[in-house]
Amino acid sequence: MNIEQLLYIVEVAKYSSLSIAAQNLHVTQSNISQSITNLEKELGIKVLKRSRGHGAVPTDEGRIILKLAYEVQKKLEEIKMTANLLNSTEVGELKISSLPGLMTFLVKAIASFRHDYPHVNLEVADKSGSAVIGDIRQHKTDIGLITYSSDLNINMEGIAFEALIEGKQKVYVSKHSPLAILGTITPHDILDQTLVTYKGEFMQYFVQDFFQKYKPLKILFTSNNMDGVLQAIKENLAITFAPDFVMKNYPLIINGDIVPIDLVYHPTVNISLGLVRSENKHLSTFANKYIHYLKSEIIKN
Numbered sequence: 001m002n003i004e005q006l007l008y009i010v011e012v013a014k015y016s017s018l019s020i021a022a023q024n025l026h027v028t029q030s031n032i033s034q035s036i037t038n039l040e041k042e043l044g045i046k047v048l049k050r051s052r053g054h055g056a057v058p059t060d061e062g063r064i065i066l067k068l069a070y071e072v073q074k075k076l077e078e079i080k081m082t083a084n085l086l087n088s089t090e091v092g093e094l095k096i097s098s099l100p101g102l103m104t105f106l107v108k109a110i111a112s113f114r115h116d117y118p119h120v121n122l123e124v125a126d127k128s129g130s131a132v133i134g135d136i137r138q139h140k141t142d143i144g145l146i147t148y149s150s151d152l153n154i155n156m157e158g159i160a161f162e163a164l165i166e167g168k169q170k171v172y173v174s175k176h177s178p179l180a181i182l183g184t185i186t187p188h189d190i191l192d193q194t195l196v197t198y199k200g201e202f203m204q205y206f207v208q209d210f211f212q213k214y215k216p217l218k219i220l221f222t223s224n225n226m227d228g229v230l231q232a233i234k235e236n237l238a239i240t241f242a243p244d245f246v247m248k249n250y251p252l253i254i255n256g257d258i259v260p261i262d263l264v265y266h267p268t269v270n271i272s273l274g275l276v277r278s279e280n281k282h283l284s285t286f287a288n289k290y291i292h293y294l295k296s297e298i299i300k301n
Helices: 003-015 018-025 029-043 060-086 100-116 129-137 201-213 226-234 285-300
Strands: 048-051 055-058 092-098 120-126 143-148 159-167 169-174 194-198 218-223 240-243 258-263 271-278
Touching: 003 018, 003 029, 003 048, 003 055, 003 060, 018 029, 055 060, 092 100, 092 129, 092 285, 100 120, 100 143, 100 285, 129 143, 129 159, 129 201, 129 271, 143 159, 143 285, 159 285, 169 226, 194 201, 194 226, 194 240, 201 240, 218 226, 226 258, 271 285
Parallel strands: 092 120, 092 143, 194 218
Antiparallel strands: 048 055, 143 271, 159 271, 169 240, 169 258
């Protein structure tokens, strides 16, 4: 028995055809047929039943052998991939800046990227939106991840922005709050509530604009620590505003301890999560590859 024979039976079983398997593996049909016959003689069982009407289909015993052969094939692919990584000479560096609240979007993409490009030095910094844009403009970082709204007065000169997710501003309350049973919330429903806010430029703009349109709410605290913000909401100490794409992946929202509610009868706020890069600097190969991983993760989620 050899590896070649196992690969042959896997390919034939996949298409129920010796001729297609021969084309895919770039060998003659007679070569595949003889190899399978030799394997069956060695094992003492019939792996594939061959007929003109149905092609080549596994026997009951053959299905058991094929399951093991599939595992061998997967291990061979894993060995080849590992060898390619060990032999990789691609070296370089990639610098990324992001708002702290968006780091969850980066992590899975980083894991995939590092697996395929282990020799690339990856540096990630969490900063405010204006600081991310400043670093891009000064070529201190390759790409950035920010939330952006046309309502914000941000200087985007020399900056290219690519929206990855279009979001919606929502109100987040504890499941123990009387507000949690409401399907929607109006501004007047929450004017007696205490607010906890994330210390981000967009959030600060939104809160100040909300206060001016209606009236100031009591503020429990403002923080750039999202875990602290979420804990205060869970304990029913306060509510908050936030874009849905920022909040949806946190466990407290997923398990229902914190409830998202649509804000209605309030001017629509357009907000996007997206990539920023310099219009005056060519992106490196590694930056483009990382962007591909990031977009794939966002699509999956």
